[in-house]
Amino acid sequence: MKYYSTNRNTSDVSLKEAVVKGLAADNGLFMPEQIKKFEPAFFAEIQHLSFQEIAFEVATKFFGEDIAEAKLKEIVYDTLQFDCPVVEVTESIYSLELFHGPTLAFKDVGARFMARLLNYFLGKQEKLVNVLVATSGDTGSAVANGFLGVDGIHVYVLYPKGKVSNIQESQFTTLGQNITALEVEGTFDDCQHLVKTAFLDEELNKQLVLTSANSINVARFLPQAFYYFNAYARLKEKGKLDNKELVISVPSGNFGNLTAGLIAAEMGLPVKQFIAANNENDVVFEYLKTGEYKPRPSVETIANAMDVGAPSNFARILDLYKKEHSVIAGKIKGYRYSDKEIRTIISQVYSESDYLCDPHGACGYQSLTDYLTENEVGVFLETAHPAKFTETVENVIGKGKVILPEKLAAFMKGKKKSEQMSGNYDDFKTFLLAQSF
Ligand SMILES: *Cc1c(COP(=O)(O)O)cnc(C)c1O
Helix, strand or coil: CCEEECCCCCCCECHHHHHHHCECCCCCEEEECCCCCCCHHHHHHHHHCCHHHHHHHHHHHHHCCCCCHHHHHHHHHHHCCCCCCEEECCCCEEEEECCCCCCCECHHHHHHHHHHHHHHHHCCCCCCEEEEEECCCHHHHHHHHHHCCCCCEEEEEEEECCCCCHHHHHHHHCCCCCEEEEEECCCHHHHHHHHHHHHHCHHHHHHCEEEECCCCCHHHHHHHHHHHHHHHHHHHHCCCCCCCEEEEEEECCCCHHHHHHHHHHHCCCCCCEEEEEECCCCHHHHHHHHCCCCCCCCCCCCCHHHCCCCCCCHHHHHHHCCCCHHHHHHHEEEEECCHHHHHHHHHHHHHHHCCCCCHHHHHHHHHHHHHCCCCEEEEEEECECHHHHHHHHHHHHCCCCCCCCHHHHHHHHCCCCCEEECCCHHHHHHHHHHHCC
16 A cells, blocks of 8 residues: 655655654654555444454554565464453543553553564664654653564653653663663753754764654554544444444544544444543634634643643645644534543542543543433443552642552562663764764
């Protein structure tokens, strides 16, 4: 399958090129030239398939032309070594728990898939492939853990010294093997600058194979469709969709997750309505209301993975629906919540339904409460485990109430190992060249 750029100012590329390059030459985002549909019969029987089986069917629609069946199956099954279950919160609202992977957030799915796909495409290269990733916390941990132990690839995680939480830091500084953590003197933007400069440095790129692993990569973005199909299958299995239609709410930042859901719907998944749940960073909410898209600097909130002022995947949403505002506003309903509201929601859901939401999932839950009518069932994406935001959550429900999952506790016990790095590009370049093999 070919992939085109949303800016439509450069030629189409192969899957391999889209995955290795990440961003199109004209700075657009790659989109598959064709979105293949499932037959209605597939959905009539989908409840009999396991999550992995469903994911393999979906992956075949995307990647079946480019990867041999047995290999694709291996990549999908190896990626999904954990479940994405649907858990009842109220009679009509369910949580799609995406936090059962190694770093307890949904980004594990895309990062693990991308690592395996990159290994398949580049694994036989003689030269080591170097993945550079700048992180403000969560992306670094998902990418580092996704690529951990994958042959032929070395990952450098750049993070701002003293500006990520201890839990986050432990998830990429304690791994060793093919993961190197670089503790940068500066801010996230400084880390991002070092990475971007490296990609543009011709001399460096002659000596080292460099690639990125950010969320605009199609290999991270498309696999997120897997769990939307699973949500439908598991609700059908429970008999919850017998006379009801499905509404799905997605806590959104860069809108990659929601866009993957929209693509699932284009493939035939019966979803009546999507909801984009936001915090105070509400540029898409405003767009849905007014038709005007006005990106602006983000503001800090307690749902910080959604603190995005210019969502990168918005370009994909515009492309999918030919920039028609009325169509987009029909497909997606917007809701937004202040920090104060998010705290109240976490507290209410905890006391009324005995379910603990993280600050992002809380926005998803509330939007369903605000939207749902009688003949609908709602699912919100619980994008991270509440223990990743222990401080915020315990401020609401009380100290000592959030139990640290074994997986997170294990990271905390590991020994931190990181390289100190100035924010100066020449120092970074010298370091990278000294690492070459
Ligand atoms: C990344 C992230 C989001 C936002 O996802 P997008 O695909 O960028 O919209 C939401 N919640 C959590 C916990 C995240 O880590």
